[in-house]
Amino acid sequence: MTAQEVERGRFVRQPNRFTARITADGAGGYPAEAGRYRLFVSYACPWAHRSLIVRRLLGLEDALPAAVVDPIRDERGWRFPDPDPVTGAAFLSELYLASDPSFEGRYTVPCIWDTVTERLVTNDFPNITTTLETEFTALHAPGAPDLYPEALRPEIDELNDLVYNTVNNGVYKAGFATAQDAYEDAFDALFATFDRLEERLAGSRYLFGDRITEADVRLYPTLARFDAVYYSHFKCNLRRLADHPNLWAYARDLYSIPAFGETTNFDHIKRHYYVTQRNINPSGVVPKGPLVDWTAPHGREALARA
Ligand SMILES: N[C@@H](CCC(=O)N[C@@H](CS)C(=O)NCC(=O)O)C(=O)O
Structure with a gap:
């Protein structure tokens, strides 16, 4: 920054x-x-x-x-x-x-x-x-998914805009704010979107039904970092990801797919944020927790086509 x-x-x-x-x-x-x-x-x-x-x-x-x-x-x-x-x-x-x-x-x-x-x-x-x-x-490999299907692009783009502004970049706006109102605005917008996503994912396995799209790819990296980093380091502590039953099960569902799970490196994630961003963590000390089981059964296979 x-x-x-x-x-x-x-x-x-x-x-x-x-x-x-x-x-x-x-x-x-x-x-x-x-x-x-x-x-x-x-x-x-x-x-x-x-x-x-x-x-x-x-x-x-x-x-x-x-x-x-x-x-x-x-x-x-x-x-x-x-x-x-x-x-x-x-x-x-x-x-x-x-x-x-x-x-x-x-x-x-x-x-x-x-x-x-x-x-x-x-x-x-x-x-x-x-x-x-x-x-x-x-x-592309044979049988590769269409992550950005033409018919869904306007809806995917619209959701991505909201997720970018309030979630992906929202956590940074909260974490790097140096004014109370800027922090609280970002904090409120973030958890309002989490509430909407929590509801959306109650009846739908992924954000757009039973197929993975660009929208899931964009949401997941923020969820993967949430409890380990953003909750504490960026002061996004109204609730943990783990306190949102649907979002948390959805994140574990994605984590079980190698493209998501095997590209998720919690060691790099934690060391990077806490050691590098000394403006908000001057000591560079890396928290030992949290204890989170990303491999716990997610139970979302049975969700019907949205
Ligand atoms: N390109 C964008 C987003 C990419 C971005 O922020 N990447 C971060 C890591 S998450 C980075 O490389 N930061 C390097 C730095 O701040 O020196 C930007 O310029 O803000």
Whole structure:
């Protein structure tokens, strides 16, 4: 977070700098080709997590190789545990500055690097997942799900907007607020949306019936971090995820799917937030709890088609 990102006590996220689009036909100069691009992620980051889930659900692991940064970040930004074998970079900043020497923002994950032009194509996280879903279709594994079905897009986009503003980014607005009213506004909006989702998930296995969509992919990373981090570190403590029977069972249902569960790294998540964000946790001490069983039976298989 830069100082400019808190305006009158409210957290305002920086705009994404790299917004070129990879397309199936390559019209903008970036064709969707197997092996051409490299995805940079942190397991800790919810915006990166969604790209890992989609990549795995669609079977794009070989077509789009990924590199994972160390969960602890200092003032130099994200660091690779070992220099990245493809780009040679030791820090993510090197890739940002190679692409734009005048770049002055935060060096963020997720981002996609083009090995042909040796430039970053995009760090525009909302478009990374939908690009994989709609422009990489020729590279999808046989039988891959359609996560962004055309007929549902307006409804998915509408729900995603609410979830982004009040949940995904809502927890950050609560956690990084430096004014009481900004914090309380974010807190109230977050739990109001949790109430709506709790009700929606009472009769529906996933957010859009019995198929997983982009909406589930976007909600899940915040739920996965909620009790371990956001409840305490970001002061989102009206209720735990575990106090919402439907949302909690839904989150465990998703966790049982390898694309969700195997991309969820609680060690990276906890160490990243509590050690790196010293502005709100100056000691860097990482809480030992909570004790949460993500593998407990969720019982949602029987939910009827919504
Ligand atoms: N690109 C967006 C979202 C992605 C994002 O915030 N990623 C975080 C990790 S969750 C990051 O890489 N932060 C690096 C930093 O703050 O230096 C942004 O610029 O705010």
